[in-house]
Amino acid sequence: MTELLSQPEFRLALENAIKGREAKNASFSLAWANGELTREHFARWAENHYHYVGPFSDYLAYIYANTPESARGAKDFLLQNMYEEELSDVRHTDLLIRFAEACGTTRERVVDIENATAVTRGLQGWCYAIAMREHFVTATAALVVGLESQVPSIYRRQYPVLLEKYGFTEDETEFFDLHITADEIHGERGYQIVLEHATTPQLQQRCLQLVGHGAEARFSYTKALYDTYVMKPDTPVANPEPALA
Amino acid sequence: MPTIRFTTSDREVTFPDGDEVNLLRVAIRNDCGIPFKCASGNCGTDRVRVEAGSEHCVPPRRRERDRLGDLLGHGYRLACQTYVVGDVTVAWDPDQTEMELGSRAIDRLKQVWLTREDTA
Numbered sequence: 371m372t373e374l375l376s377q378p379e380f381r382l383a384l385e386n387a388i389k390g391r392e393a394k395n396a397s398f399s400l401a402w403a404n405g406e407l408t409r410e411h412f413a414r415w416a417e418n419h420y421h422y423v424g425p426f427s428d429y430l431a432y433i434y435a436n437t438p439e440s441a442r443g444a445k446d447f448l449l450q451n452m453y454e455e456e457l458s459d460v461r462h463t464d465l466l467i468r469f470a471e472a473c474g475t476t477r478e479r480v481v482d483i484e485n486a487t488a489v490t491r492g493l494q495g496w497c498y499a500i501a502m503r504e505h506f507v508t509a510t511a512a513l514v515v516g517l518e519s520q521v522p523s524i525y526r527r528q529y530p531v532l533l534e535k536y537g538f539t540e541d542e543t544e545f546f547d548l549h550i551t552a553d554e555i556h557g558e559r560g561y562q563i564v565l566e567h568a569t570t571p572q573l574q575q576r577c578l579q580l581v582g583h584g585a586e587a588r589f590s591y592t593k594a595l596y597d598t599y600v601m602k603p604d605t606p607v608a609n610p611e612p613a614l615a
Numbered sequence: 616m617p618t619i620r621f622t623t624s625d626r627e628v629t630f631p632d633g634d635e636v637n638l639l640r641v642a643i644r645n646d647c648g649i650p651f652k653c654a655s656g657n658c659g660t661d662r663v664r665v666e667a668g669s670e671h672c673v674p675p676r677r678r679e680r681d682r683l684g685d686l687l688g689h690g691y692r693l694a695c696q697t698y699v700v701g702d703v704t705v706a707w708d709p710d711q712t713e714m715e716l717g718s719r720a721i722d723r724l725k726q727v728w729l730t731r732e733d734t735a
């Protein structure tokens with residue numbers, strides 16, 4: 371039977387569960403950072419990304435409802451995270467749509483899930499299932515540690531090239547700038563909550579499993595963008611891509 | 616190894632050479648006590664005075680410039696927005712709260728919840 375890990379051992383294990391599956395190393399991320407993409411590729415990215423991050427507050431709300439009063443710090447973290455996502459400033463999905471429009475696509479195309487790949491729809495479904503069905507600590511591990519905590523390492527590579535290589539403005543790319551720092555803090559708080567509340571070997575092992583699944587899901591989602599829009603095999607999405615101005 | 620000194624809470628944290636670390640993340644991870652709220656450069660709750668080593672802080676980006684304004688020139692930074700690459704010493708008022716209530720958040724909430732007549 372697996373023993374309960376100490377908090378430093380458990381943190382290391384959580385970090386290792388992501389290693390080797392980081393989305394920053396997926397083909398689409400690498401092509402982005404290397405300056406090999408076009409605005410059309412970014413438009414397709416935004417049309418997919420919306421359906422993964424757009425419902426993030428919904429995912430968190432399910433976790434919030436499953437979190438007991440005794441974990442008040444975790445509840446407050448989730449509520450603050452939702453508030454920042456939706457109401458504290460410009461709604462984060464509106465920042466994403468602002469970027470999408472700068473890439474030549476439209477709000478209508480972005481919000482239409484027919485324009486997302488099957489893998490993107492699968493990632494969204496996985497996030498909903500985890501948020502609804504898992505213990506609050508394993509769901510936090512999956513969505514905040516496995517997914518959200520990876521964001522700074524992805525965008526810190528991708529944001530400067532958007533300005534310097536692809537010629538976007540600071541205003542058009544605020545979505546990325548915002549998440550570099552916000553998700554740094556959300557990720558750290560996520561680790562703290564998981565370390566504090568995963569108090570049995572079973573919970574710890576389930577957290578590790580779901581962090582691995584989350585990292586794999588995000589990696590697959592990012593790779594599928596490359597396969598679909600850069601390699602262009604015979605797997606089109608339902609709505610054909612418009613010719614962009 | 617570079618050291619971040621948190622004088623208000625009398626804590627010191629080292630990090631590996633060559634790393635670029637987020638000041639608030641380091642503070643949270645090591646229970647150094649910097650107050651914070653939004654983590655997005657909006658509220659200003661986590662403003663710190665850089666007492667030494669400002670040259671080891673990565674230059675502020677737009678959100679931080681917009682939020683702090685003149686305070687930047689007086690040595691203040693927002694911990695959530697600041698990345699550090701070498702020795703730095705910071706201090707803050709342990710009781711500090713958000714910078715001002717009339718923030719964009721309030722405007723946004725009014726927009727969402729109140730009708731034009733309500734806000735008139």
Ligand code: FES
Nearest residue numbers: 652654656659695
């Ligand atoms: S925590 Fe709000 S500005 Fe940094």
